[in-house]
Amino acid sequence: MNKSVDILGVSKVFPLESGELQVLRRNDFHVESGEFVSIVGRSGCGKSTLLRIIAGLDVATTGEVRIGGRKVERPSVLTGLIFQESRLFPWLTVEQNIEFGLHRRVEKKQREKAVKRHVELVGLDGFERAFPRQLSGGMQQRVSIARALINQPNVLLLDEPFGALDALTRIHMQNEVLRIWEVERSTMVLVTHDVDEAIFLSDRILVLSDRPGGIKKVISVNVSRPRDRSGVRFMEIRREIYTEFFEAASMSIEYYV
């Protein structure tokens, strides 16, 4: 199945009272089927907007997005979107929240099986009946991942999914996402401002310029997984990305690296 994502001449302009705000300028990019791509950039560079356009939640001012060759016109259950906040329904248990994700009319036995499988997939066995407020931030985010995966989406979009988690939980969740990706084999597009996270996870990294966001550089991470976060190649790529951000200001890169 073709799970590729094509971004074709996508730009986005928000109308403001004092004129217009261009958030994205013409962007073209092709994500291979089953590829893991990260988008990094400073806050406000339009990376989340780009992701929302891919998801079909926002409409591009010009250009279009194609998933598997078909134009995205509205959100689809075949495209999963994970937000920075877990956005669970507080009145539903873990199980019920995951089940909410199921789109098709599935008979009860199969529903239960699907929910059970996804509870296990994100490692929440034993917490099926818990309410979201009883879970830690990392666990809540796992539930939201399971909810997005239950329809077996072709593409999973992640919008700074671990931004609100502490450093240790974040690293743990990154490993989990890799594990899930290897099981599910969906195309992944991750928006993050955590450069290490992008290098650790991705096949390719898109560096967006400041507003209006445009693709400034594409970096291929040719390091075999599991990746060593302090490996030589890892460090080189990190330096390369930081250079992109700080070139103009000629700041001391060493300080950040």
Next chain:
Amino acid sequence: MRRMPQNRRLERRIRTFALGCLLPVVILASWEYLGYKGIVNRSILPRPSVIWACFVDMIASGRLKKHLLVSASRVVKGFALGGGAGLIFGILCGLSKLWNDLLSSLIGILRPIPMIAWIPILILLLGIDEGSKISLIAIGSFWPVLLNTSRGIRGIDKKLLEVGIMLEKSRFQMLTKVILPAAFPFTFTGIRLGVGNAWSCVVTAEAIAAATGIGYVIMYARELLQPDVLLVGVLSIGFVGLMLDVVLMWIEKRVLRWNEPNE
């Protein structure tokens, strides 16, 4: 929170209960004493022991039960109408700006009208039968359910709506699975206020024109100069109102378990 030892918890509960009872007991005791000594006019304010005897008598004869049941059935009918309409219009106003704009001026004018002012109009329109009483109760329970429901819906977190949109939920599913559950804590507050209003409206309605019901008992006792019956009636209104709220709070605790601040 760490669990307190069993006996400490019990001790605290007893203490709270005893403190709550202290003032009523003191008032009752001094009332009884003053009445006994004849300092308080017994034919106007009978002693607690006399009221109690009257209460026991009215229970034994089935009179209290009969009138309370009549009032309760009016409350149930009136609340079903008013609360139901409040829920429907609350949802409409919460969901649609058009409905909200259409109704806002009407709500603004009608809502401040006190219940007592509705009675003559309702009697003119519907006669002195059940219709006018039930309508009054319906009006009283309509407003809180309407306002709280629409507020709850308008205040819904847009981020939760986006989750439903991403998962391609139909409009109906969005309403029943996302919007209404999210607004439910507000709606429930409206229901609690509405039930309280309904109960006080029934007494107002019955006190003015009725031949049965607890409000009627009070007014009739006043005419017959039976202060003990009157006070039993008044106190039973308070007691039933308290019971209603306790039951609703219990339901709220079970239904809205997810909404508790912490466990």
